[in-house]
Amino acid sequence: MAPKMEIKCSVDTCHYWKSNYCHADNLEVNAQGDGIANSSDGTCCTTFKKA
Structure with missing residues (x-):
């Protein structure tokens, strides 16, 4: 499922991070x-x- 708004993120230690989003x-x-x-x-x- 795609995120509601495309927010790029490189913090792969975050619970909400998935494939750089x-x-x-x-x-x-x-x-x-x-x-x-x-x-x-x-x-x-x-x-x-x-x-």
Whole structure:
């Protein structure tokens, strides 16, 4: 079954990872550290769940 939205992901240690795509029902991305993201380095996928 294909994901609802095509979200590429290379984190193969995540429960929702399958063949380089995220298969989570919802996706949440938040800023790291001080809560202000100025680049992708300042973001974090908080949907991650260890496989």
